Amino acid sequence: MVDKPKQDNEEAPKGSTAFLHVGSSPHLSNSRLTTQRMMIDVLIGLLPILVFAIVIFRWFAILQLGICTVSCIAFEALFSAWRGKPSPLWDMSATVTGVILGLSMPWSAPWYIGVIASGVAIGIGKIVYGGLGQNIFNPAMVGRAFVMISFPAAMGAAAYLDPDGTLKIVTQATPMSVARSSATPLWPLFLGTVNGSLGEVSTLAALIGGGYLCVRRSASYEIPVGILGTIFILGGIQNLLNPDSTFTVLHHLFGGPTMFGAFFIATDPVTSPVTRRGKWIYGVSIGLIIMLIRVFSGYPEGTMFAVLLMNGVVPLINRWAIPIPVGGPVPVRAQ
Amino acid sequence: MNEQTKAAPEIRRKGGGYLGQAWLILVLALLFGSGLAAVQMALEPIIARNKLSETLLQIPNLVPGSETGEQERVNGQLVFRALDADGNLMGWVLPASGQGFADKIEMLVGLDAALETITGIYVLDQKETPGLGNRIAEAGWRDQFRGKPTSKPLELSSAESSIPHHVEALTGATISSESVKDIVNGAVASLKEALAKASGS
Amino acid sequence: MVNDQPTALERFINGILPENPTYRQLLGMCPTLAVTNGMQSAMTMAGATAFVLICANIVVSLIRNLLKPHLRILVYTLTIATFVTIADRVLAAYMYDMSKQLGPYIPLIIVNCIIVCRCEVCASSQAVHIAAADAVGQSLGFTLALASIATVREVLGAGTWFGIAVMPAGFPNWVLMVLPPGAFITLGLLLGLVNWLTALWTQGRKAKPTAA
Numbered sequence: 001m002v003d004k005p006k007q008d009n010e011e012a013p014k015g016s017t018a019f020l021h022v023g024s025s026p027h028l029s030n031s032r033l034t035t036q037r038m039m040i041d042v043l044i045g046l047l048p049i050l051v052f053a054i055v056i057f058r059w060f061a062i063l064q065l066g067i068c069t070v071s072c073i074a075f076e077a078l079f080s081a082w083r084g085k086p087s088p089l090w091d092m093s094a095t096v097t098g099v100i101l102g103l104s105m106p107w108s109a110p111w112y113i114g115v116i117a118s119g120v121a122i123g124i125g126k127i128v129y130g131g132l133g134q135n136i137f138n139p140a141m142v143g144r145a146f147v148m149i150s151f152p153a154a155m156g157a158a159a160y161l162d163p164d165g166t167l168k169i170v171t172q173a174t175p176m177s178v179a180r181s182s183a184t185p186l187w188p189l190f191l192g193t194v195n196g197s198l199g200e201v202s203t204l205a206a207l208i209g210g211g212y213l214c215v216r217r218s219a220s221y222e223i224p225v226g227i228l229g230t231i232f233i234l235g236g237i238q239n240l241l242n243p244d245s246t247f248t249v250l251h252h253l254f255g256g257p258t259m260f261g262a263f264f265i266a267t268d269p270v271t272s273p274v275t276r277r278g279k280w281i282y283g284v285s286i287g288l289i290i291m292l293i294r295v296f297s298g299y300p301e302g303t304m305f306a307v308l309l310m311n312g313v314v315p316l317i318n319r320w321a322i323p324i325p326v327g328g329p330v331p332v333r334a335q
Numbered sequence: 336m337n338e339q340t341k342a343a344p345e346i347r348r349k350g351g352g353y354l355g356q357a358w359l360i361l362v363l364a365l366l367f368g369s370g371l372a373a374v375q376m377a378l379e380p381i382i383a384r385n386k387l388s389e390t391l392l393q394i395p396n397l398v399p400g401s402e403t404g405e406q407e408r409v410n411g412q413l414v415f416r417a418l419d420a421d422g423n424l425m426g427w428v429l430p431a432s433g434q435g436f437a438d439k440i441e442m443l444v445g446l447d448a449a450l451e452t453i454t455g456i457y458v459l460d461q462k463e464t465p466g467l468g469n470r471i472a473e474a475g476w477r478d479q480f481r482g483k484p485t486s487k488p489l490e491l492s493s494a495e496s497s498i499p500h501h502v503e504a505l506t507g508a509t510i511s512s513e514s515v516k517d518i519v520n521g522a523v524a525s526l527k528e529a530l531a532k533a534s535g536s
Numbered sequence: 537m538v539n540d541q542p543t544a545l546e547r548f549i550n551g552i553l554p555e556n557p558t559y560r561q562l563l564g565m566c567p568t569l570a571v572t573n574g575m576q577s578a579m580t581m582a583g584a585t586a587f588v589l590i591c592a593n594i595v596v597s598l599i600r601n602l603l604k605p606h607l608r609i610l611v612y613t614l615t616i617a618t619f620v621t622i623a624d625r626v627l628a629a630y631m632y633d634m635s636k637q638l639g640p641y642i643p644l645i646i647v648n649c650i651i652v653c654r655c656e657v658c659a660s661s662q663a664v665h666i667a668a669a670d671a672v673g674q675s676l677g678f679t680l681a682l683a684s685i686a687t688v689r690e691v692l693g694a695g696t697w698f699g700i701a702v703m704p705a706g707f708p709n710w711v712l713m714v715l716p717p718g719a720f721i722t723l724g725l726l727l728g729l730v731n732w733l734t735a736l737w738t739q740g741r742k743a744k745p746t747a748a
Contacts, residue, residue, distance in 0.1 A: 150708075152711065
């Protein structure tokens with residue numbers, strides 16, 4: 001029984017009621033666990049953040065989110081039609097990509113940036129690999145990285161700032177871009193009444209939404225815990241080394257898109273590892289890279305690059321972190 | 336693919352000794368070598384003139400206020416006197432070179448008339464790694480040498496620094512940055528005193 | 537034996553599209569990715585490569601009966617290196633700015649596999665006029681490929697073509713396109729496009745019974 005390699009993991013043929021058919025794992029414990037359900041869960045999880053973004057950035061948020069979501073859906077339909085595949089819009093993944101992309105934009109980004117980012121996210125981030133499930137990198141982050149490098153003026157720290165802005169919030173510099181010189185008070189940083197990308201400002205909203213995702217198991221808690229834990233430990237060490245610094249470990253945790261990234265971007269099931277050990281490795285590494293970029297590089301913030309970099313090594317982590325099945329390792333057969 | 340295998344019998348020849356095997360290469364090497372020598376002899380003056388005119392063109396950028404340059408030999412080394420429209424000495428431009436990461440780096444270093452600050456540097460020729468080391472030639476990086484004091488040799492730093500004699504190294508191209516810094520330091524150190532005498536005279 | 541080898545005309549036509557060095561053979565990727573951020577540098581590179589390719593093919597074809605199989609690559613390299621050095625010096629003398637801009641990529645033509653490939657496949661076994669036609673065809677193919685990539689990258693990345701502004705004022709430059717990632721993205725997408733068009737074209741030909 002143990003020696004025999006398990007190969008019978010296909011579903012039981014219809015009508016074969018004579019045998020109790022037991023396939024090897026993974027088992028689908030719940031047939032309602034579909035892509036669509038997961039994506040809708042993510043959208044529900046994003047709701048508190050959406051509400052916060054709209055409350056704080058008003059029409060800028062609605063405009064930006066609308067542009068990104070509509071463009072993502074349109075590009076998905078266009079590219080799928082071009083490839084002659086049935087349109088996979090019902091699985092909602094393009095909508096999720098669009099909303100996450102929109103939430104990662106500065107409020108001031110011109111309309112074409114959202115459209116280009118959406119096109120790159122869906123086209124180069126997802127479709128060229130063969131569609132949802134085949135992509136190596138998080139599509140929304142591919143799109144954002146593309147426009148961030150292409151249009152530094154419209155996406156950099158200066159884009160967030162508008163001294164004559166009609167909204168009071170956009171007259172302040174973002175907490176992360178001033179991190180090296182001064183620190184924002186913690187309470188506004190936690191609530192989210194500070195300047196920044198649309199979805200990154202509120203730690204509270206990200207915690208509510210992210211908590212929902214983890215409870216629903218639509219996101220694996222190992223990844224956010226790994227990321228935030230690493231940032232907490234490294235930020236704590238930095239804090240202890242420079243006790244005078246006003247930028248504390250809590251600023252590292254609450255500031256920038258740390259929370260948003262940890263709960264909503266890094267947990268994308270397609271581009272994160274499948275095993276529990278792999279998820280820990282992945283989460284801790286992202287936290288490590290975020291801190292490296294924040295402390296040592298010229299960029300004020302590095303969640304996007306950290307996630308993209310670790311996306312690239314996920315296949316390697318998956319190979320490395322294969323769990324040992326009950327009964328000892330499966331004997332390796334010569335190919 | 337099959338063209339290759341068909342070609343083989345046609346080009347096969349009975350080989351003799353070493354000379355029988357290699358005579359074609361020797362003859363070709365000789366022919367090509369002399370051809371290249373001729374090309375080099377014909378074109379070298381033009382290339383040298385290009386470099387000289389590039390140097391002269393750069394002088395106004397390297398030394399503020401200057402318009403032309405005049406060649407001069409100080410301590411046996413070629414330097415340029417940067418002159419304004421009326422012929423007043425505004426500063427000096429020193430051609431300098433040294434080993435980079437890949438090949439020789441040729442540069443120009445501009446100094447003010449008092450020889451106290453570097454007024455600019457320019458990279459004439461380099462073959463550093465594209466995308467990393469070759470950024471030494473970009474204006475954004477070179478500009479940080481402007482206004483650096485010559486009282487102390489320059490040093491590299493890994494991040495922006497407010498210390499006057501620090502320059503920020505290029506990420507991923509420490510050796511190229513190091514070379515440029517050494518070339519600048521070397522040029523300043525070897526000529527500073529001699530230039531002080533020359534400008535006094 | 538010589539009869540079943542392609543004729544001069546076939547060699548010439550093959551080089552342009554059916555055996556395009558970049559899109560069909562995927563040779564010479566280094567200059568394709570490195571110097572296509574502008575039309576000027578791409579066309580200078582294409583010209584220098586064409587000069588070296590044509591000269592090397594002619595010389596190798598002339599001495600093809602003297603080549604020894606185990607020393608032939610040495611002879612190719614020697615020939616190619618000579619012409620590359622000439623091209624490098626001529627550029628430095630007459631197009632100094634461009635030579636500075638291309639920097640190490642001109643000397644790197646020595647290791648451009650298109651040239652060794654053409655010397656090996658064609659020039660070492662066929663007559664001079666065929667080798668020359670082959671070199672011209674391949675050079676045109678390479679030029680077309682570089683021009684297509686450079687056009688996309690320069691127009692999107694800098695809003696210009698040959699340094700002349702072609703996009704309306706206020707066009708936001710896609711900086712990424714003139715950076716190395718832009719080269720990879722453009723090459724990949726154009727490669728896909730060429731494959732797609734080729735597939736459409738062959739299907740269209742198969743549909744007609746006469747073409748078979």
